[in-house]
Amino acid sequence: MSLWAVSTKDLFRLLRAALLGAAAELAALALMATAAWLLLRAAERPPLAALTLAIVTVRTLALLRGGLRYAERLAGHDVVLRWLGELRTRVYQALVPGTRYSGGDLVTRLVSDVDALQDAVLRWLLPAGVAGIVGSFAVVVTATASPPAAGVLGGGLVVAGVLLPWLVVRLTTAAARESAPQRAELAERAVELVTGRRELVAAGALDEHRRAATRVVDDIAGNERAASGKTALLTAAGVLVQLVTAVAVGVLCHASVPWTAALTLGTVSTFEVVLPLIGAARRVPEIRAAASRVRAVLSEPAVPAGTRTPGEGHFRLEKAGVRHPGRPPALKDVDLDLSPGKRVGILGPSGAGKTTLLRLLLGSQSPTDGRVTLDGHPLGEYTGLPAVISGAEADAHVFHTTVRENLLLAKPDATEEELGHACETAGLDLDLDRDTGPDGESLSGGQRQRLILARAVLAAPDVLVLDEPVEGLDPAHGDAVLNRVLAQATGSVVLVTHRPEHLDGFDEVLTLEDGRALPASAADRRRGRP
């Protein structure tokens, strides 16, 4: 899908904005020229009637210029905001289903990169279009008085509107390329200073880290100063070209004094439309980078949405495996038959692949080998899978709101009684109106864990998935909580735990090691059974 995909209607809107902008600038140019003509003609003391038309024209043009500029701003922003809204929706839809981008990167692509593209249209494309129209018009009008003057004007406009912006783009691209590693280092150091501040203070390394970050900032500032100095020189060169061209047009134009003055001042005005392109060119490398990042998101193949509705069904893993690039398989050749009502326990040391297996069942990770099916169909074919299978995942998110709102996510129409019952089951004794902080930061680790568990209990899915749900609680309290949760569960249960005694009465126990399921005898030996 193209980044610049716009409807024909929007193309016409863009053209309308460019024409309104050009008309506003031409009105300004004509105003300047007519005013100059009027002043010099008035100095010749002609009869007033000879000036009436020019006086009326000056007044009309002054009004027209303001009105047209306002209309151009409205038309330009209208088309850009429409396109931007539509583009942001497409980027959002392309970003959200996948987990390739996270945190700051996701926000940057969705917000800053798309905003940068707005500048591409409003500060670059439209002004360049307007400058092109106004410049061509000025050259044609000047040619009627003096073709050589028109030639000089055309040449000056090309230097100021094409050559100098191109040089600025080259300069800023080179500077941005040079400072890219420093900027990446600065971002990394800034994140470390904020998130690892406590550890750095404890280790007495805060000042050293701060000094290192300051050195990077100074280096970046130094590079930027050097690049700004060069672009400022190019901007000054633009003004010089403007002056030289205006003088040359005045000299080459063998017309009456008022007409020559009009053309000379008209030349100055034309450059006023073209010169801002030199400054705007500074942002081109940034806009290009943003465009390529957004294009990368949009060009990734979309994950087709499933349409099948799941029933209380039969999950199966058949020789399922997951590989992450450059790593040994996280899961390999795992078979599991999870019929309705069955309870399966999963044991294994850290890094054995237990969470990966749960993610396969939940559909949040696709197998790179083998199959994961529900009633014989791959999970990707289903919509609304979480209504059937959900639970307390290790990395579950706590929203920055109240305990109550976090619980209601699982069951929006839950009564106070149901909320209270879920909290009691999970051993959560918090005020329901208590604020949780970002990702549950204002709760203790145990409170956060029990809130996630209470949410899973309230959801009461057909298949309840629990990833080490009471790991952080003291063993006696944790065991009591887990027993209550298991006693409540009416459907299937998949429980990951490090403690085999949690799995008494389970229908099947799967022991993983290095991503593989151990044969029953080896698994029994691991659990200390004869």
Ligand SMILES: Nc1ncnc2c1ncn2[C@@H]1O[C@H](COP(=O)(O)OP(=O)(O)OP(=O)(O)O)[C@@H](O)[C@H]1O
């Ligand atoms: N996104 C990833 N990229 C690369 N490797 C990964 C990724 N996610 C998991 N792994 C690796 O896959 C293996 C299995 O991870 P998994 O989280 O399933 O283990 P686990 O048994 O749940 O461990 P723990 O008990 O410590 O939670 C580990 O070696 C882990 O480092």
